[in-house]
């Protein structure tokens with residue numbers, strides 16, 4: 001299978017192909033290049049040369065990886081790659097491959113070490129053009145090159161690595177022992193730019209404007225006069241996907257917003273106002289709150305709640321979709337990290353997994369998929385949304401889980417607890433927004449505990465529920481730390497909640513990181 005490229009996918013752009021040897025940084029290489037307006041795609045290391053050439057790449061990057069070239073069976077690329085004439089940049093493991101597969105010697109490491117290092121550039125090389133002669137870099141001391149052969153020469157060294165950078169200018173093969181893609185290598189982006197622009201001669205500019213035009217053309221070509229149905233949640237991905245498809249096919253896109261009764265104050269209105277109203281999407285709201293709440297009645301187990309919600313969602317959506325005559329396509333906001341095939345030899349490079357997408361929709365409905373975001377990272381989706389003029393209220397929204405408030409009312413979901421939680425959650429969001437903290441944090445919400453505690457208000461004793469505030473900093477939701485919100489802000493949120501929400505007499509703040517805790521409480 002041609003990984004990442006489906007039959008209906010047209011080539012988005014030519015650019016750089018990155019072969020993934022399992023480094024945790026592989027996705028970063030692609031992101032850095034795309035920030036430089038160089039289109040980059042990731043393929044597994046074992047991709048066939050035909051599949052690589054189908055992308056019409058200007059050059060190849062061999063990523064790092066946890067393996068050792070000495071181990072029998074360690075990952076190797078299609079050997080014909082080296083006869084393709086394409087420029088190659090090998091990073092760490094990628095560099096060792098260049099050396100070891102071409103007669104050089106790589107010496108095994110006793111143990112792998114990571115850290116800052118200072119690189120001395122010894123020779124003029126297009127890879128280092130315009131960079132300082134002494135560079136701060138993030139080094140990975142694993143195996144290292146020991147002897148070079150053929151046309152390779154040393155271009156840079158460090159105190160501990162005599163072969164920090166090598167090149168064979170004739171073949172346009174380059175190897176570096178450090179990681180240019182991480183922020184700890186401040187001039188790394190320029191090095192990658194040099195590779196793409198100066199060495200590979202790639203001039204095409206990949207930016208949001210050109211991407212937008214091209215994606216719209218692709219959707220038109222795929223869908224033609226067909227009809228597309230889309231489950232719109234009002235979140236970033238489904239909103240941007242729907243806006244794109246709408247631009248391409250207008251009223252032939254049918255969006256369905258399912259009100260599960262587990263939404264926050266303003267969620268439904270926001271979708272109806274911006275997406276149905278301002279953007280003019282063909283939007284139908286299916287109010288199924290009674291159905292969801294009745295099925296959840298008395299259910300305490302978080303996973304059972306999730307299952308019930310997932311199944312009910314599909315049922316409601318399916319029923320609505322069947323009311324539209326002649327639908328052929330289903331729109332999905334699949335993102336690139338879900339498309340990249342993970343290299344699982346010794347630990348996958350792809351850690352982001354979405355247990356979140358509304359699973360099961362496509363299989364059951366036998367529709368063809370339209371996935372306009374399948375080559376984009378999350379930050380690129382936001383940029384594309386901005387390019388289309390979507391409001392910050394949608395693009396800057398924190399992630400909100402599919403099961404909604406059901407997993408934030410701990411234990412059985414009762415309408416009374418949902419009501420209290422909604423009010424507390426709104427106060428928290430209002431205060432975060434007005435203080436500027438909403439945009440500085442990754443996700444913030446409140447959970448309501450099913451137990452009561454004693455309090456005192458005026459002369460009266462109260463016996464009410466507790467909410468706990470959760471606010472975290474994260475990059476991808478896989479790990480997170482609790483946000484250091486100012487005490488004054490926490491105090492304001494707490495006193496507003498207790499005085500404005502009758503039924504809550506205690507507010508706590510969750511100071512656990514992930515791991516060991518998860519972000520959500522259920």
Ligand code: XMP
Nearest residue numbers: 355356357399400401402403477518519520
């Ligand atoms: P956890 O709680 O696993 O959350 O640390 C990580 C991120 O995933 C979101 N999340 C979900 N999203 N359906 C979703 O659509 C779910 O069942 C679900 N569970 C967690 C969570 O909000 C956080 O952003």
